[in-house]
Amino acid sequence: MKVLNEQSPSRSLVNVEAGENVRIFNFVNAYGCSIGDNTKVGSFVEIQKGAKIGRNCKISSHSFICEGVIIEDGVFVGHNVTFINDRYPRAVNADGSQQTEVDWTVSPTLVRRGASIGSSATILCGVTVGEGALVGAGSVVTRDVPPGAVVAGNPANILKKSSPR
Amino acid sequence: MKVLNEQSPSRSLVNVEAGENVRIFNFVNAYGCSIGDNTKVGSFVEIQKGAKIGRNCKISSHSFICEGVIIEDGVFVGHNVTFINDRYPRAVNADGSQQTEVDWTVSPTLVRRGASIGSSATILCGVTVGEGALVGAGSVVTRDVPPGAVVAGNPANILKKSSPR
Amino acid sequence: MKVLNEQSPSRSLVNVEAGENVRIFNFVNAYGCSIGDNTKVGSFVEIQKGAKIGRNCKISSHSFICEGVIIEDGVFVGHNVTFINDRYPRAVNADGSQQTEVDWTVSPTLVRRGASIGSSATILCGVTVGEGALVGAGSVVTRDVPPGAVVAGNPANILKKSSPR
Numbered sequence: 264m265k266v267l268n269e270q271s272p273s274r275s276l277v278n279v280e281a282g283e284n285v286r287i288f289n290f291v292n293a294y295g296c297s298i299g300d301n302t303k304v305g306s307f308v309e310i311q312k313g314a315k316i317g318r319n320c321k322i323s324s325h326s327f328i329c330e331g332v333i334i335e336d337g338v339f340v341g342h343n344v345t346f347i348n349d350r351y352p353r354a355v356n357a358d359g360s361q362q363t364e365v366d367w368t369v370s371p372t373l374v375r376r377g378a379s380i381g382s383s384a385t386i387l388c389g390v391t392v393g394e395g396a397l398v399g400a401g402s403v404v405t406r407d408v409p410p411g412a413v414v415a416g417n418p419a420n421i422l423k424k425s426s427p428r
Numbered sequence: 429m430k431v432l433n434e435q436s437p438s439r440s441l442v443n444v445e446a447g448e449n450v451r452i453f454n455f456v457n458a459y460g461c462s463i464g465d466n467t468k469v470g471s472f473v474e475i476q477k478g479a480k481i482g483r484n485c486k487i488s489s490h491s492f493i494c495e496g497v498i499i500e501d502g503v504f505v506g507h508n509v510t511f512i513n514d515r516y517p518r519a520v521n522a523d524g525s526q527q528t529e530v531d532w533t534v535s536p537t538l539v540r541r542g543a544s545i546g547s548s549a550t551i552l553c554g555v556t557v558g559e560g561a562l563v564g565a566g567s568v569v570t571r572d573v574p575p576g577a578v579v580a581g582n583p584a585n586i587l588k589k590s591s592p593r
Numbered sequence: 594m595k596v597l598n599e600q601s602p603s604r605s606l607v608n609v610e611a612g613e614n615v616r617i618f619n620f621v622n623a624y625g626c627s628i629g630d631n632t633k634v635g636s637f638v639e640i641q642k643g644a645k646i647g648r649n650c651k652i653s654s655h656s657f658i659c660e661g662v663i664i665e666d667g668v669f670v671g672h673n674v675t676f677i678n679d680r681y682p683r684a685v686n687a688d689g690s691q692q693t694e695v696d697w698t699v700s701p702t703l704v705r706r707g708a709s710i711g712s713s714a715t716i717l718c719g720v721t722v723g724e725g726a727l728v729g730a731g732s733v734v735t736r737d738v739p740p741g742a743v744v745a746g747n748p749a750n751i752l753k754k755s756s757p758r
Contacts, residue, residue, distance in 0.1 A: 265684075271718045272437035272602030275454050275471075289605050290455055290620055290637075292471040292489075301691055307455075307472050307637050307655075309489045309507075315595035319691045321684040324622075324639045324757075325472075325657055325675075327490055327507045328549075332688055336686035342639075342657045343675045343715075345490075345496045345508045347565055352544050354486040355502035361484045369547075379682050382657075383675045383715040385508075385548040385566035401733030401747055403548075403566030413552055416580045417566055417747045418734075437602030440619050440636075455620055457636045457654075472620075472637050474654045474672075492655055492672045494710075510655075510713045512730055517704045517709050519651040522666035526631055526649045529595075550673075550713040550731035568713075568731030568747075582731055590751045 264297070279310075282318060296328070299336065313369075323382065331369035331388065338374050341382030341400065346372055348388045375410065384419075429462070436522065444475075447483060461493070464501065478534075487546065496534035496553065503539050506547030506565065511537055513553045549584075594627070600652075612648060626658070629666065643699075653712065661699035661718065668704050671712030671730065674701055678697075678718045706741065 267279040273289040282300035287293070291304055294314025298304065301315055305324035314328045318334035322328065324342050330355070331348040334340065348369045355361055370388035374380065377394045381400035392398060396408045399415025399422070408414050413423040432444040438454040447465035452458070456469055460477025463469065467481055471487035473483070479493045482501035487493065489507050496513035499505065513534045520526055536552035539545065543557045546565035557563060561573045564580025564587070573579050579586040597609040603619040612630035617623070621634055625642025628634065632646055632730050635654035640646070644658045647666035652658065661678040664670065678699045685691055690705045700718035704710065708722045711730035722728060729745025729752070738744050743753040 268451065273605075289622060290472075292454060306639055307490070307620075309471055319685050320688075321692075325490065325508075325637070329507075337689060339682045339684035341677075341682060342659075343655075343673065345565075347506075347547050350563065352504045352506060352546070353542075354504035354544070355484050355542060359484075359502060362486075377683075379684070381484075381682070383548075383713075387565055397681065398616050399717065400675075400717055421620060440603075455637075455717075457619060472655070486624055490655065494672075508673065510730075512671075512712050516727065517669045517671060517711070518707075519669035519709070520649050520707060524649075526668060527651075539694055548713075 288324075305342070317376070331371045332374070332375045333371065335376040335394075336377075337377045339379040342381055342386065343383045344380050345385045346388075347386065348372070350388055364424075378408075381415075432519045440583045443477075453489075470507070482541070496536045497539070498536065499539045500541040500543075500559075504544040505539075506545055506549065508548045509545050511553075512551065513537070515553055544575075546580075618654075635672070647706070651751045661701045662703045662704070663701065665706040665708075665724075669709040670704075671710055671714065673713045674710050675715045676718075677716065678702070680718055709737075711745075 264280045267276045269276040275292045277294035280297035284354045287304045290306045295309045295311040296314040298316045299318035301331045302320040304322045307325045310328045311330040312331040316334045320338045322340045326344040329348045332346045374392045375394040377395045380398045386404045392408045393410030395411045397413045402419040403417040405418040411425045432441045440457045442459035445462035452469045453471045455471045458475040458504045461479040463481045465485035467485040468549040469487045472490045475493045476495040478495040481499045485503045486503045491509040494513045497511045521566040538556045540559040544562045545563045549567045551569045557573045558575030560576045562578045565583040568582040594610045597606045599606040605622045608622035610627035618636045620636045623640040626640045626644040628646045628728045632650040634652045637655045640658045641660040643660040644662045646664045646721040650668045652670045659678045662676045692695035704722045705724040707725045710728045714732045714735045722738045723740030725741045727743045732749040733747040735748040741755045
């Protein structure tokens, strides 16, 4: 692992731990995260601190990987995929004061080895996407996806119990 | 209020009225809008002319705030949220000529104080999101959301009449 | 047609064939595609190699046009619209090796003259959107849209057989 720091027109990288042969395209904002060997990160992607991405993954353009997300090896994240880490987000507290990091706790999300998340999917927090599962494009995933299953819809339901390869 | 103008690799800001302590992250495109005190604007956000954003708001990455949108104080706008100001958009007129600003009228949208809009939500035009309401992640909001309600789905329906804090 | 190449803080353009009066805004990533006369391309848009966009189109901010997509003249593509070219995407092959271009084939998508695709819509691959059709905001289009029809929802269904102008 090496640590990447770059402030350029193409990329804003702050303390990004990167394995061998990681490729990060232009217009990317990433900080305090880790990215495994051979993984590609597309344009207009933001990856927040504490997010962990495995080896041989593809993180496609316009996606957002937040704090609390762990993505294992060989995962495909489509374009415009959004992860979430707070089920009841608020800008301000009940007394009207602005929320800060101490006002909320991160709900974790786990994407298991070899899963694929279709473009424009939204993955709610506290969810596990099982090994080799396939989340259909445009789905809103609100609960765990079993290993190998195909899910789709808003909210996402199981279409097939085993997914094609 | 001061007026921000900046053309840099990080930001394109043209005539942005900004209050005290506004924070605008990198890769942001904003013009002719106003942003209240203490509000934060994330990466890959576009804010169009005439949009008004209140104080103590959080506008998260990848969101699009168009002309005709008014966001009151203390509102949370999640990641990848899209507002709309034209219910029947067209690139060209019936005669095949390109549309210009004179060919359409803006339908306004109002987000009331303290509301939260979940990530990846789409808010159709002509809609009011009530005070303190919570729009679930991935929802498509096609009609008014009552104050304090929780809505979700495509189209969004009421899940609870009062939202948690 | 001229060929645009630009590496600047505003734009990354590589071998983009552009007609007369094409306007490309800032924070755009486009390569190996063609864009017809008078078409506008908004911020945070990515257009991949082989994509073809006609004349007098509007491609709004945050949209993603992938390889295999053909957009005819006078088409409106809203904000945050995502096209797809692979129904079963994977990052790795069954043996765990990373996929490359030889491991998948592109499924084409066609958007006919004068159609409008609402913001945040997702268009699955292998689909034709008919002439003058209107795809509602936030829709997930999984099958062909007849000419002139209005569709909406996830999955998108026909709301009206003929669309307003």
